[in-house]
Amino acid sequence: MQAQFTPREVAELSGTPKRTVEKAIEEKVFTTKMVKRGRRQRRMLPAHAVAYALIVRRVKYRMDAAMKRRLATALSRLDNAELRTWRFELEHAVEMDVGRLVGDSMERAEAYGFARDKLIVEDDDILGGTPVIRGTRISVYSILGRLTHGDTVVDILSDYPDLTAEAVEAAAIFARSHPLVGRPGGRPWLAAACENR
Structure with a gap:
């Protein structure tokens, strides 16, 4: 079974802002699945969302929502070996070397997903x-x-x-x-007061 990642994990693994991942969810490029992880339900995305986020971050080409969905659908059909050599035609005469854009990041993402599930409780x-x-x-x-x-x-x-x-x-x-939520520890107001002197 392929690993699944939260939107924040996809952002972290791809070096992409979380808002990029959230926008893909809003545009229905991906659908999330609710999965119980630890104490709570979490929205999970498929592993190929990492490759998608990397491509969107690295390609300086404005893609419309239909193109993004087509790219995500095509990525979902590939395994890591195929991804290394795959080329994707965005539109006539515009082609991407996906393997070059993604590199070995999918192997790292899969390794993290396996380690997370095995080692973090x-x-x-x-x-x-x-x-x-x-x-x-x-x-x-x-x-x-x-x-x-x-x-x-x-x-x-x-x-x-x-x-x-x-x-x-x-x-x-x-x-x-998965940052901690709540009030920050220590005395952040003291640090701010010292900076204003």
């Missing part, structure tokens, strides 16, 4: 349902925080020898694409 009995790496109490947000503040994957693996690089990378992508 949201269990109400562990840290109140905060996503953690399976078999640990290490939250994905603590991993992302360490990477954001200068630690490397090697640093994290030396502190937690039972983890794998795959788990650390999946945790970081998951944390970026």
Whole structure:
């Protein structure tokens, strides 16, 4: 079974703004499926949405909604090997080298989807349902925080020898694409006051 991704995961994996992915949903380029993941239902998109978002980001050609739907339909019929050599004719005399535009990003996206499903758990009995790496109490947000503040994957693996690089990378992508909601921690008003001096 092919991996499925939330709109934020598609945006993160393709380096595309989330509004681009949301626009594709609005234009009915993709239909979302509601899937229970962790504690809540999430809108999920098919894996080829990552390739679509990459193409839309990289091609400087204005496509109408019908073209976008045609592209998405064609992408849905390809496997990763076919994607590497596929060329798509947008309209007469306008052709895209999709393999060159997408590169190996679909393999990375599929690897992330597999690692996410295998290694990231949201269990109400562990840290109140905060996503953690399976078999640990290490939250994905603590991993992302360490990477954001200068630690490397090697640093994290030396502190937690039972983890794998795959788990650390999946945790970081998951944390970026599933941000915490609520009031920010610390005292953000204090930092703003110091900047105004």
